[in-house]
Amino acid sequence: MVASQPGFIFATGIENSIPTIDGGRVRMDEMAKCGHYRHWRRDFDLVEEVGLRFLRYGPPLHTSLLGAGRYDWSFADEVFPDLRRRNLVAIVDLCHFGLPDFLGDFQNPDFPEIFAGYARAFAQRYPWLQLYTPVNEMSICALFSALYGWWNEQLRSDRAFVTALKHVVKANLLAMRAILQVRPDALFIQSESSEYFHAVKPAAIGPAETRNARRFLSLDLNYGRRVDSTMYEYLLDNGMTRDEYHFFLNNNLKHHCLMGNDYYQTNEHHVTADGATTASGEIFGYAVITHQYYNRYRLPVMHTETNLCQGPAGDEAVRWLRKEWANVLRVRNNGVPIVGFTWYSLTDQVDWDTGLREDNGRVNALGLADLDRQLRPVGLAYRDLIADWTDVLPTQSVCLQVPVALGQDYPGLAGPPAPTSLDAASATGAPRNAE
Numbered sequence: 001m002v003a004s005q006p007g008f009i010f011a012t013g014i015e016n017s018i019p020t021i022d023g024g025r026v027r028m029d030e031m032a033k034c035g036h037y038r039h040w041r042r043d044f045d046l047v048e049e050v051g052l053r054f055l056r057y058g059p060p061l062h063t064s065l066l067g068a069g070r071y072d073w074s075f076a077d078e079v080f081p082d083l084r085r086r087n088l089v090a091i092v093d094l095c096h097f098g099l100p101d102f103l104g105d106f107q108n109p110d111f112p113e114i115f116a117g118y119a120r121a122f123a124q125r126y127p128w129l130q131l132y133t134p135v136n137e138m139s140i141c142a143l144f145s146a147l148y149g150w151w152n153e154q155l156r157s158d159r160a161f162v163t164a165l166k167h168v169v170k171a172n173l174l175a176m177r178a179i180l181q182v183r184p185d186a187l188f189i190q191s192e193s194s195e196y197f198h199a200v201k202p203a204a205i206g207p208a209e210t211r212n213a214r215r216f217l218s219l220d221l222n223y224g225r226r227v228d229s230t231m232y233e234y235l236l237d238n239g240m241t242r243d244e245y246h247f248f249l250n251n252n253l254k255h256h257c258l259m260g261n262d263y264y265q266t267n268e269h270h271v272t273a274d275g276a277t278t279a280s281g282e283i284f285g286y287a288v289i290t291h292q293y294y295n296r297y298r299l300p301v302m303h304t305e306t307n308l309c310q311g312p313a314g315d316e317a318v319r320w321l322r323k324e325w326a327n328v329l330r331v332r333n334n335g336v337p338i339v340g341f342t343w344y345s346l347t348d349q350v351d352w353d354t355g356l357r358e359d360n361g362r363v364n365a366l367g368l369a370d371l372d373r374q375l376r377p378v379g380l381a382y383r384d385l386i387a388d389w390t391d392v393l394p395t396q397s398v399c400l401q402v403p404v405a406l407g408q409d410y411p412g413l414a415g416p417p418a419p420t421s422l423d424a425a426s427a428t429g430a431p432r433n434a435e
Contacts, residue, residue, distance in 0.1 A: 007390065007393065008339065008340060008341075008389070008390065008393040009054050009302060009339055009340030009341070009404075010051075010052055010053070010054065010340065010341060010342075010382075010386045010390070011052060011054035011055060011056055011091065011304075011340055011341070011342040012047065012050065012052055012055060012056070012342060012343050012344065012345060012346045012368055012382075013055065013056030013057065013091075013093070013305070013342060013344045013345045013346065014031070014034075014036055014043060014055065014056070014057050014345060014346050014347070015030045015031070015034070015096070015344070015345045015349060016030060016031050016057070016058050016059070016060055016061075016093055016096045017029075017030040017096045017097045017098065017356060018030070018060060018061060018062050018096060018097060018098035019097040019098040019144075019145070019150075019151035019152055019356055020098060020105075020151065020152055021150070021151060021154070021356070021357060021358075021359065022359075023154065024101075024104070024105070024152070026359050027062065027098070028098075028151075028351065028356045028359065029060065029062070030349060030350065030356075031060055033349075033350035033351065033361070034347050034348065034349065034350055034371060035347075035371060036347075037075070039373060040078075040079055040082075041082070042373050043346060043347065043373070044079075044082060044083065044086060044088065046346060046347075046368070046369050046373060046375070046379075047088060047346065048086065048088070049375070049383070050368060050375070050379055050382055050383045050386065051383050051386045051387055051390075052088075052386065053087070053088060053089055054088070054089045054090075054091060054131075054340070055083070055088055055089070055090055055091065055346075056090075056091045056093055056133065056191070056304070056342065056344065056345075057079075057083070057090045057091070057092065057093060058090075058092050058093035058094050058095075058096065058133075059073075059075055059076040059079070059094075059122075060075070061094065061095050061096070061098065061099065061100060061118075062098060062099070062100040062101065063075070063100075064076060064118075065100050065103075065114070065115075065118045066100070066102075067102055068110075068114045068117065069117055069121075071118065071121055071122075073125060076122075076125075076126070080126050080129070083407065084128060084407035084408065085408075087406050087407060087408050088407075089130075089131065089404060089406060089407065090129055090131065091131040091132070091133055091189055092122070092129055092131065092132045092133065093133045093136050093191075094115075094118070094119055094122065094132065094133070094134050094135070094175065095115060095134065095135045095136065095171070096136045097136065097137070097140075097141050097144070097145075097151065097152075097356075098151070098152060099111060099152070104153075105145065105152040105153035105164075106141065106142065106145050106146065106152060106153060106163075106164035106167050106168055107146070107153050107155070107160065107163050107164060107167070108167070109167060111167050111171055112167055112170040112171040112174050113174065115134075115135075115171040115174070115175055116171065116174035116175050116177070116178045117178070118175075119132075119134055119174075119175035119176075119178045119179050120178035120179065120181065120182060122179075123178070123179045123182035123183055123186070124182050127182060127183060127410065128407040128410035129183070129407070130183060130185060130186055130187060130404060131186075131187050131188075131189060131404065132175075132176070132179055132186060132187075132188050132189070133188070133189050133190065133191045133260065133304075134171070134172045134175035134176055134179070134188065135168055135169075135171055135172040135175070136191050137191055137192055137193050137262065138165070138168045138169055138172060138190075138192060138218040138222065139165070139192060139193060139195075139215065139217065139218040139219075140192075140193050141164070141168055142161055142164040142165040142168055142218070143161065144355070145164055146160035146161045146163065146164035146165075147160065147161040150355060150356075150357050151356065151357075158234070158237075158238045159238040159239050161238070162234075162235055162238040162239050162240055163238075163239055165217060165218060165221070166221070166240055166244055168218070169218055169221045169222050169248065170247070170248075172190075172222060173222065173248070173251050173253065176188050176253050176256065177251070177253065180253070180256065186256065187256060187257070187258060187404075188253070188256055188257045188258070189257070189258045189259075189260045189302055189304060190219065190222060190257060190258070190259055190260050191260040191262055191304040191305060192218060192219055192259075192260060192261065192262065193262045193263075193267060194215075194261040194262060194263050194267060194286070194289045194290060194292075194293055195211075195212075195215040195267050195268070195269070195289070196212065196215075196267070196268045196269070196283075196284055196289050196292075197211040197212050197215070197268075197269045197270075197271045197277065198268065198269065198270055198271065198280055198283060199271055200270045200271065200272055201272075201273065203273035204271045204272050204273045207271050207272075207273065207274070207275040208271040210230065210275075211269075211271060211275075211277070213227075213228055213230055213231050214231065214234070216231075216293075216296065217231060217235075219259070219293075219296075219297060220248075221248040222248070223252060223254045223257070223297055223299075224248060224249050224250070224251065224252030224254060225296070225297070226249065232245075254297075254299065257299055258299060258300045258301070258302050258339060259293065259294070259297055259299040259300065259301050259302070260301075260302045260303075260304030260305075261286070261289075261290050261293055261301055261302070261303060261304065262303075262304050262305035262306070262344075263285075263286040263289065263290070263303065263305070263306055263324070263327075264305070264306060264307065264308075265279075265281055265282050265308065265320075266279050267289070268280045268281065268282060268283050268284060268289075285323075285327055286303065286306075286324060286327040286328070286331075287327040287328075287330040287331050287334075290303075290327075290331055290336070290338075291331070291334070291336065294331075294336050300337040300338070300339050301331065301336055301337065301338040301339065302338065302339050302340035302341070302342070303324065303327075303328055303338065303340065303341045303342060304340075304342050304344070305342055305344040306320070306324050306342070306343060306344065307320075307343060307344055307345070307366040307367075308320035308321075308366070309364060309365050309366055310365040310366075310376055310377065310378065311365075314377060315377065317365075317366075317376065317377065317378035318377050318378050318381045320378075321343065321378055321381055321382060321385070322381075324341070325341065325385060328341050332393075343368055343378065343382055345366070345367055345368075346367055346368055346369060347367040347368070347369050347370070347371055347373070348363050348364060348365055348366055348367040348369070348370050348371050349363075349364045349366050349367065350362065350363055350364065351364070352364045352366065367379075368382055
């Protein structure tokens with residue numbers, strides 16, 4: 001058996017969002033915008049400089065998945081063996097908010113099966129990888145693409161939302177099953193936005209309750225949990241068949257999962273009587289909302305995303321890091337098995353100030369490091385936090401030991417995979433069509 005890496009999972013991520021906007025004509029590739037294709041070695045250096053061993057990371061789906069059963073591993077063949085040589089553990093993010101052009105968008109019923117084939121092929125090519133997030137933030141992906149009209153199909157209807165949601169969750173389930181066929185000890189960390197909706201007056205209680213029920217739909221379906229009666233009617237009224245619903249009930253892989261909860265200042269909302277929502281800022285906070293999700297699913301928890309802009313005073317992000325960390329400790333000390341924390345992402349992001357709806361090239365100071373690859377104050381603070389707490393947590397608070405295998409412990413495969421006929425991207429490691 002391979003050795004395991006015990007203890008608490010401190011992580012960051014390199015964002016591989018790839019939604020399309022402008023009717024599919026513009027690809028919002030965050031790896032290209034943030035310079036990762038050019039600077040990936042320096043980015044991995046930064047992960048080590050902060051003292052991290054875990055990285056949420058994945059190849060760009062739109063340049064890796066070329067067609068049904070057709071893959072280009074050229075970029076992945078450079079980066080994943082390098083992570084292995086460094087003994088860094090990837091939490092592999094296979095689909096992040098977008099699809100390749102040949103699949104179109106999340107209304108496409110062919111997506112789940114083709115994606116599962118891709119996930120299986122990926123796991124076969126890189127068998128030392130154990131941790132996966134097959135589809136990132138399934139609920140947000142469906143909402144922003146098919147209910148809010150922001151990305152991809154840019155639709156604005158409940159029927160389009162339900163269609164996108166069932167395809168996204170089915171893809172996640174089929175991908176998990178495919179990966180388990182290759183790596184039976186694989187663990188899946190569902191990174192999902194943890195939300196709450198606050199009624200601003202009594203007349204808004206009904207709309208707020210509906211939204212607070214809808215926030216659980218992706219995880220209910222993914223974990224094979226019966227939805228409540230209101231949501232069952234909502235799903236059937238908007239195109240989900242009884243057979244499709246029972247597919248989710250009968251494909252429960254919950255025992256292979258950790259529940260990843262993402263929390264930002266924008267995750268809580270005010271709701272008015274007509275159902276309109278506005279950002280409320282932090283009211284309950286991560287600890288309270290995570291307890292709601294834990295009480296529903298009873299799974300080990302990981303805080304899989306948070307960040308805040310550095311701001312004009314220069315210490316806003318550091319203060320937020322300390323607040324979120326205090327929330328993590330509160331959750332742990334209340335008896336919830338919480339196994340990890342993540343500042344997302346490693347470097348500053350680009351155009352998230354408009355939710356990737358506009359291609360402005362505007363840098364958002366949200367990272368542990370800036371785009372010159374210099375650590376920000378929050379990066380230094382996170383480095384100190386990791387150094388202070390790594391040896392303390394397993395012995396002084398409720399702790400679940402996650403059986404994570406390090407890449408260097410996996411038997412065989414000392415070198416990178418053999419190239420394939422499609423491995424023809426440039427020598428820089430940048431995938432086709434990348435900047």
